[in-house]
Amino acid sequence: MHFADLHLHSHYSRAVSQNMTIEELARNAKIKGLDILGTGDFTHPLWLTELKKRLSFENGIYDFDGMKFILQAEIALVYTQGGKGRRIHHILLAPSFDAVDQINEFLDKKGRRDYDGRPIFGFSSIELVEVMQSISQDIEVIPAHSFTPWFGMFGSMSGFDSLSECFGDKAKHIHATETGLSSDPLMNWRLSQLDNITLISNSDSHSPYPHRIGREANAFDLKEVNYENIIDAIRKKKLAFTVEVSPEYGKYHIDGHRNCNFSCSPQESAKLKNLCPRCGTKMTIGVLHRIEELADRPEGFVPKDAVPYKSLIPLSELIAAATGSGVVSKKVAQLYNLLIDRFGSEFSVLLNAERADLLTVVGGPIADVIISNREGKLKIIPGYDGVYGKLVLNEVQQPEQTAAKKKFTTLRDF
Ligand SMILES: [Zn+2]
Ligand SMILES: [Zn+2]
Structure with a gap:
């Protein structure tokens, strides 16, 4: 490959x-x-x-x-x-x-x-x-x-x-x-x-x-x-x-205003007539909204000859979330390098490394988040108007993140 x-x-x-x-x-x-x-x-x-x-x-x-x-x-x-x-x-x-x-x-x-x-x-x-x-x-x-x-x-x-x-x-x-x-x-x-x-x-x-x-x-x-x-x-x-x-995770997934610290689903935007409830001007309409507008097929449709895909968050961000450290911190770099030394490359860690083998290098929480990532089970607060989405793990959630996540749980279900 x-x-x-x-x-x-x-x-x-x-x-x-x-x-x-x-x-x-x-x-x-x-x-x-x-x-x-x-x-x-x-x-x-x-x-x-x-x-x-x-x-x-x-x-x-x-x-x-x-x-x-x-x-x-x-x-x-x-x-x-x-x-x-x-x-x-x-x-x-x-x-x-x-x-x-x-x-x-x-x-x-x-x-x-x-x-x-x-x-x-x-x-x-x-x-x-x-x-x-x-x-x-x-x-x-x-x-x-x-x-x-x-x-x-x-x-x-x-x-x-x-x-x-x-x-x-x-x-x-x-x-x-x-x-x-x-x-x-x-x-x-x-x-x-x-x-x-x-x-x-x-x-x-x-x-x-x-x-x-x-x-x-x-x-x-x-x-x-x-x-x-x-x-x-x-x-x-x-x-x-x-x-x-x-x-x-992308910076323009849902609708909102970065400066007003407000984001919402396309459905909610429709109710708001695309106007930001904080400042009253038109929100930056994200990618999801645009696809809803242009789609001529229901959600979940898979064309016959579709090329498959794998959904993955970068390894440093997984380690950062699992350890509660910054993405560019020394701690994350050390753990990252241990994994690369053992498995050869980030893609082989993300895509192929077995949990038992991961455990010989890093602890359970990091191994778990690598496996959850591969299985598409990670929760992400959607990005909007230039703000990246945020990976949220239960182990490291701050109180304000929990509140934000609650707000977005309903969003993620549409
Ligand atoms: Zn460009
Ligand atoms: Zn606004």
Whole structure:
């Protein structure tokens, strides 16, 4: 099995860790159990210079110190279509530096790409696909975190209602969309318009640490790991499975206002006419709400050829919750490293380690939470309006968390 995280950012992107370097990415990806990484930010001149210098091309794919890389960038498109302002993020995967140079040459005619790792341009998604196709049929355009409110293709604030509305007759060249952290395949399967689309999952990480990279990923069963085979698998829905965080963990799962400390289910929002009861203005409408609006199928529907998925919270967060320590604390790092030394990678701990074997390294509470995670039994207070969901374990619950959880118990049952 090969694990790929195909959407990352470099240290040249805003709000990204200065440790987001090629070395740190490759080193931490091995600890995570990832085999293939997106480079992030190939549109950025300085990052691209580093990539050209450091990556070697071997057997159909780029490589640094044994880690495979796919040339990848994310761009933001801000434009008007159908009388409405649109703001959409797209992931680009490219086969070669030659293709990347041609993409950048086109972007230079449209604006600047040196001020941020995720530059903004004013042309449409339709034009993007048209030009990418003319550069190389091997370039893949993938709508990023497609349901997030501000920049998703289906986002509540400035998105579209359908793939064909967004891409027109170029929709046939779109083979995949990214589910984003706040939605999972089960939610996406409710839209029949996505039946022929491969749902892929990536971290969109802004730091190289194993609780960030690979928190969402794609598992491929490939004879040979190269660009061509990975793109072919994405185009033909030949993924073994995807790794997802619980959608409640994502920052835009339900509706609410971060500054007003208020969140609610789509059903409750409907009663409130989408207005925040604390400040009276429109709430940020989350991914779950948007899927309810666009779904043409009932909850729980599973399409025939659906790619399976595994729902997992990163290991450091499990250890932190089980021990009551911070995610980046020394204690969590020590226990984390013991598990990696014993089982080889985070994915093998999360997916495969037996409880009895876990107990030879860590105590019962950590072993239990790792098993509960794998079995999908963890409770998470849903995220909203930019606030991450929170993992809640009975053993470490604070009084205010218990109150919050009570409030959300009903929410989780809809
Ligand atoms: Zn984005
Ligand atoms: Zn408010």
